[in-house]
Amino acid sequence: MRVSVDRDLCVAHGQCEYNDPDHFTINDDGELELDENPPDDSRASVVRAVSACPVRALTAEY
Amino acid sequence: MSIATHGAAQVDLSDLAPFLAGREHELFREIREHDPLHWNTEPNDGPGYWSLTRYADLITAIEDPATFVNGQGTQIPSRRVEGHTPTVHNTDPPRHTELRKVATPHLRAVKVKEWQDLIETSVSTILDDIERRGEVELVSSASAVLPIQVLGQVLGVPAQDCPLLANWTDRVISDDPEFMRSPDEKERAREELFDYFRGLTEARRAEPRNDIVSKLVAARIGGEPLSWEDLAAYYFVLVGAGNETTRNLLTGAVLAFAEFPGEWERLRADRALLRPAIEELLRFITPIRAMRRTATKDVEWHGRTIRTGDKVVLWFQAANRDPEVFAEPDTLTIDRTPNQHLGFGWGIHTCLGSHLARAEVSTFLRHVLERDLRIVPVAEPDRLHTNQFHAFKRLRVRVEQA
Ligand code: HEM
Ligand code: HEM
Ligand code: SF4
Numbered sequence: 001m002r003v004s005v006d007r008d009l010c011v012a013h014g015q016c017e018y019n020d021p022d023h024f025t026i027n028d029d030g031e032l033e034l035d036e037n038p039p040d041d042s043r044a045s046v047v048r049a050v051s052a053c054p055v056r057a058l059t060a061e062y
Numbered sequence: 063m064s065i066a067t068h069g070a071a072q073v074d075l076s077d078l079a080p081f082l083a084g085r086e087h088e089l090f091r092e093i094r095e096h097d098p099l100h101w102n103t104e105p106n107d108g109p110g111y112w113s114l115t116r117y118a119d120l121i122t123a124i125e126d127p128a129t130f131v132n133g134q135g136t137q138i139p140s141r142r143v144e145g146h147t148p149t150v151h152n153t154d155p156p157r158h159t160e161l162r163k164v165a166t167p168h169l170r171a172v173k174v175k176e177w178q179d180l181i182e183t184s185v186s187t188i189l190d191d192i193e194r195r196g197e198v199e200l201v202s203s204a205s206a207v208l209p210i211q212v213l214g215q216v217l218g219v220p221a222q223d224c225p226l227l228a229n230w231t232d233r234v235i236s237d238d239p240e241f242m243r244s245p246d247e248k249e250r251a252r253e254e255l256f257d258y259f260r261g262l263t264e265a266r267r268a269e270p271r272n273d274i275v276s277k278l279v280a281a282r283i284g285g286e287p288l289s290w291e292d293l294a295a296y297y298f299v300l301v302g303a304g305n306e307t308t309r310n311l312l313t314g315a316v317l318a319f320a321e322f323p324g325e326w327e328r329l330r331a332d333r334a335l336l337r338p339a340i341e342e343l344l345r346f347i348t349p350i351r352a353m354r355r356t357a358t359k360d361v362e363w364h365g366r367t368i369r370t371g372d373k374v375v376l377w378f379q380a381a382n383r384d385p386e387v388f389a390e391p392d393t394l395t396i397d398r399t400p401n402q403h404l405g406f407g408w409g410i411h412t413c414l415g416s417h418l419a420r421a422e423v424s425t426f427l428r429h430v431l432e433r434d435l436r437i438v439p440v441a442e443p444d445r446l447h448t449n450q451f452h453a454f455k456r457l458r459v460r461v462e463q464a
Contacts, residue, residue, distance in 0.1 A: 011162060013412055014171050018420075030167035051402060054412040056125075 001043060001062035003036055003050065009057035016058060020049035034058075070096035075113055075375075076105055076138075081449045086351075087392065090115055090380035099364040102375075108139060111354070111373035115380035117387045117404070119363075123355065123376060124409040127154065130355035130374055132411060138354050138375055138450055147291035149299035151411065158410065164281040164288070165296065168274055171417040176272075177216055181425045184211045189429055192461045197440065200457045201313055208422055209308035216418065217300060218266060218273030223258070230255040231305045234298075252298070259297045260290070274300070300415075306453060307349045308419045312426060313454040314347035316437050322394040326436075329396060330464070333431055339396035340424050344405030346394050351379040352450050353407065378404040379452065436464045 003023070010032050016024040023035040023046055038046045043062065050058040070092045080086050093100045094115040103110045114120055123130045133154045135141065150161040167173070188207055192198045206228060214224040233251035244250075262275055270276040278296055281288055288296070319326040329335050354375050361368040368374060382403050383391035406413035413419070430437065438460045446453035 011159070011410070012166055012170065014417065015412070017171055018417070026170050026172065028172075030170065048400060051400070054406075054408050055410060 001038060001040060001046065001060055003034060003038060003046060003058060003060045005032055005034060006057045006059075009055050010053075011055060011057075013054055015052040015054060016049040019052045020045040024049050070100070073097070073100065073102075075100075075102050075377075075449060078447055078449055082445050082447065084445070086379070086449075087383060090377065090383065094380055094384060099366050099368070101366075104139070106139075109373065111138060111375050112368055113375045113377055115377045115384075117381040117384040120376050120378070120381045120404060121408060123374060124407070124411075127410055129358055129361060131358055132158070132355060134356035135373075136353050136355075138352065138373070140373070147289075147295045149295040150414070151299055151303070155410065160283045161292075161296075162410075162414065164278060164283065165274065165300075165414060168277050169414055169418060174417045174421050177212065177418070178421065178425070180215055181208075181212055181422055182429075184208055185425050185429045188426075189433060189435070192437075193433065193435060196462070197458070197460050200316060200437070200459045201309065201454055202456070204426075205309040205312040205454070205457075206305070208312065208426060209305045209419075212418070212422055213301065213304040216274055217297065218262060218271060218275040226258065227255075227301060227305070230258075231301055234302065255298065255301070256294050259294060263290075263293060303413075304415050304418070306451065307415075308422055310349040310451070310453045311343060311347055311419065311423050313443065313457050314349065314452065315343050315423065315427065316457065316459060317439060317443060317454075318343060318346055318394050320439050325394050325396045329427075330431060330434075333428070335396050336424055336428060336431075338399065338401065339427070340420055341401045341403060341405075342394060342396050342398050343423070345382045345388070345398070345401060345403035347452060348379040348382050348403075348405050349452050350405075350407070350450070351452050352377045353411075378407065434464045436462050438462065 012026055012030050012032060014026045016032070017026055020042070023038045023042065025033045027033050040062070047060060050060045073089045073093050075089065080089055093113065098114070098116050098119060100113040100115070101110060102113055114123055131154045132152055133148065136152055150158060150165070153161060185208060188204045192203055210224050210228045211221065214227050215221065219227060230251045234248050234255065263279055266273070266276040267279050270280060275297070278288060278293055329339055352375050354373055357368045357370055357372045357374055359370050382388070382405065385391050388398070406416045439457055440460050441458045443454045444456040446455050
């Protein structure tokens, strides 16, 4: 699956990281780093992370 | 149907009696089903307000922050806050975005890990004390203590001054007659708090440390440092929002597990459930029942018209029990998935302290499990006189080995 972030929307709340720390990390500069091609077997946690974003900055395609 | 609708229209969410009795959900159910855009008159000649209670409707309103703004107040009553600079909570973009950026990096999940030792120590001390005493008043001996100690140190307030913070928040934040010794009590408490932080600000300006006051003092917006008024507003909102809320999640958790003892047993048997349990407690308790917005244009909705300037109240607590989204909403289910509750709000004003709050409450519950304690209420809780916050003044409990 493919995940992308809209940098103009992301405000580094980190709710995605909270839901799936394996594929979403806020780095020391306060920016989101994400695995843009997470494996299909982690779909459940990735989808949870994407839907937890309170400003809908994340999109997943699968 | 018409009778039910009529009944729903009569529901008065400004009447504190049902909230103080813990019966607010009956009212929410009524208007969520029959009167999704509910008009409420206000006491003391207030202009009245609209109430939203359906999950989907709250999301719609929150995701349109240009139409439903925070800048004209977030408390239900229209209060005058003359002479006070608005906080991050009471501002709208673009100012809101800038103010938020100043603090967000310091309250992220990884940052919160730096404070984990502090949280552990604070929790241990509290549990040593209440375990030894056996029967205690939970709010003053645990729920209110932990957030103050943690937030105080995160801000940079020395541990010995933390009780001062507790006293100021009680007095500034509460409308409860019990804390209102004189009419200007709020004003006085606010001034004392500002005086204290003025000193701390100067100290950190001279010699920065790894705390939020130092970070805010050093922050720049458009190249300019924050004014004293902006700093004061920031300290104020962090102290208020950080203390009053977390303590109620702690007290509320004890009450929730007393109501659903089987869920506590499941948690004892499998501590991996702690993480989803925190989310479920946030949904079930909803320490912030509601926040207000103000309409900036006329909006047609559910066959009615919200006029420009009307107040619109978002009832997070009602949305968190919406059966369209949460099966068996009145049941505590610690492993509920998915659980996209609105306990921390949603959208651009989503709680800034969510990671800190989660760390505090999960550490507290983990220690209780590790010690295999049971915290059992022995009386009904005493609730704070407010409809906007789900807040407890007192709860007597027995602390015993499970
Ligand atoms: C269990 C504990 C907590 C709960 C349930 C909670 C809940 C909330 C909610 C519902 C909002 C959204 C308000 C709105 O949409 O109008 C909010 C905002 C906020 N919270 Fe929390 N909160 C908690 C703990 C904390 C802590 C520990 C801090 C500080 C360290 C904090 C700081 C804030 C701030 C500054 C805002 C305003 C953010 C903005 O307007 O952009 N909260 N909180
Ligand atoms: C359960 C939690 C809370 C309770 C019981 C509570 C209650 C109150 C009350 C009754 C006031 C007095 C208003 C007045 O001055 O007349 C107040 C003020 C205030 N609260 Fe809260 N609040 C809570 C959470 C929050 C949160 C989450 C925020 C921010 C996101 C917040 C920010 C503020 C601010 C900034 C003021 C001062 C407003 C002013 O300048 O007058 N509080 N609160
Ligand atoms: S939850 Fe949304 S806003 Fe927050 S860091 Fe993740 S993508 Fe960015």
